[in-house]
Amino acid sequence: MVLLAILIGGLAFLGLRAGLKSFLNQKEIPKDLLGVVLPSPRDLPDFLLTDHLGKTFDKARFRGKWSFLFFGYTHCPDICPVTMGLMADVFKKLEKHPQVLKSIQGVFVSVDAKRDQPESLKNFVVYFYKDFIGVTGDDDNIKSLTDSLGVAYRLSAPETDGSYLISHSSGIYLVDPDGRFHALFQPQFHNADKIVSYFLEMMKSYGEQTQKDGRT
Amino acid sequence: MKKFSQLVGLLVGLVALAAYADESVRIINPWVMAAPPTVQTLAAYMDIQNDAKVDMTLVQIQSPKFAKVEIHESTHTHDMAAMVPHKDLPIPSGKKVSLKPGGLHLMLINPQLAIREGDSVPLSLTFNDGIRLDVQAMVKKADGDAAESHQHSPEPMDHHGSHHDMH
Ligand SMILES: [Cu+2]
Numbered sequence: 001m002v003l004l005a006i007l008i009g010g011l012a013f014l015g016l017r018a019g020l021k022s023f024l025n026q027k028e029i030p031k032d033l034l035g036v037v038l039p040s041p042r043d044l045p046d047f048l049l050t051d052h053l054g055k056t057f058d059k060a061r062f063r064g065k066w067s068f069l070f071f072g073y074t075h076c077p078d079i080c081p082v083t084m085g086l087m088a089d090v091f092k093k094l095e096k097h098p099q100v101l102k103s104i105q106g107v108f109v110s111v112d113a114k115r116d117q118p119e120s121l122k123n124f125v126v127y128f129y130k131d132f133i134g135v136t137g138d139d140d141n142i143k144s145l146t147d148s149l150g151v152a153y154r155l156s157a158p159e160t161d162g163s164y165l166i167s168h169s170s171g172i173y174l175v176d177p178d179g180r181f182h183a184l185f186q187p188q189f190h191n192a193d194k195i196v197s198y199f200l201e202m203m204k205s206y207g208e209q210t211q212k213d214g215r216t
Numbered sequence: 217m218k219k220f221s222q223l224v225g226l227l228v229g230l231v232a233l234a235a236y237a238d239e240s241v242r243i244i245n246p247w248v249m250a251a252p253p254t255v256q257t258l259a260a261y262m263d264i265q266n267d268a269k270v271d272m273t274l275v276q277i278q279s280p281k282f283a284k285v286e287i288h289e290s291t292h293t294h295d296m297a298a299m300v301p302h303k304d305l306p307i308p309s310g311k312k313v314s315l316k317p318g319g320l321h322l323m324l325i326n327p328q329l330a331i332r333e334g335d336s337v338p339l340s341l342t343f344n345d346g347i348r349l350d351v352q353a354m355v356k357k358a359d360g361d362a363a364e365s366h367q368h369s370p371e372p373m374d375h376h377g378s379h380h381d382m383h
Pocket residue numbers: 077078288289299321322323
């Protein structure tokens with residue numbers, strides 16, 4: 001009888017502790033994710049762009065998937081292919097988790113509207129990973145997306161032959177399935193294993209949060 | 217066939233290396249980062265070792281496969297990546313200068329024909345004292361760690377990152 005009381009008491013205590021713990025964690029960002037995840041996700045404005053297949057790429061394309069975004073240009077032979085290769089490594093590593101792979105998309109957004117047409121983007125993105133999406137469009141629409149994410153880019157003064165270079169933010173931006181700016185992997189986090197483990201953790205706490213909010 | 221051309225490229229490269237091993241300046245492991253065949257720019261990397269008693273300067277690079285070749289450096293400041301062209305590249309006496317992804321590179325501009333993995337790209341490097349080194353740079357994928365080389369930026373963007381660097 002005493003034993004039973006202790007057992008029930010113990011179970012109640014454990015249950016209470018677990019409940020308290022999850023209550024305390026509700027708004028807390030896991031420690032590992034500080035500096036990567038935004039304190040609170042940020043809504044994005046409307047924009048109208050075109051993907052590498054000529055289809056509309058607007059805010060709705062972010063719905064229901066985690067989107068990994070990188071901003072660059074195809075005339076960039078060093079940082080851009082290195083980062084695209086890194087993003088491809090992340091996707092290849094996530095092939096081990098088919099459920100996760102189904103819920104992510106990799107997007108290369110060109111900040112060189114003049115030179116990057118959908119056709120050249122197609123050859124570019126698919127080379128790195130078969131499902132990557134290339135996105136381009138007019139400057140105003142690119143700007144509404146980049147401004148809302150804090151992405152900066154600047155064209156250099158053209159040389160005599162008209163060629164120019166572009167300096168640009170080189171982080172990997174993460175938009176959540178609600179279409180909100182959720183996290184940013186700055187260059188010092190650019191390691192495929194690191195991004196995979198952070199992302200899985202992020203997905204998990206997002207899932208828990210969604211459940212708590214009573215959404216499906 | 218691809219294997220064969222790779223082998224030839226390698227041999228040519230080795231012969232070129234051997235021929236210049238006794239010279240004052242030499243090129244070690246030249247390579248070009250593979251990219252989609254449609255791109256208009258590629259990047260070549262290598263180590264340049266100067267065993268001479270005097271400082272040298274790389275002043276010009278040419279390749280029959282490209283309209284022009286420039287010396288560039290990728291830089292990272294406040295999360296902005298940029299390429300800065302250099303008009304020449306000093307190689308101090310007794311020093312080795314490394315061109316690698318995320319840093320110094322030879323920017324290969326406007327290929328005459330599509331460049332694919334396994335191709336070799338002839339490069340002529342001219343130094344200030346008139347020495348010209350001809351090398352063949354193999355086109356290959358970056359090693360896995362190349363992707364990480366640009367995370368070591370000279371000025372960290374924030375200190376949150378520091379306690380994550382324990383891999
Ligand atoms: Cu360059």
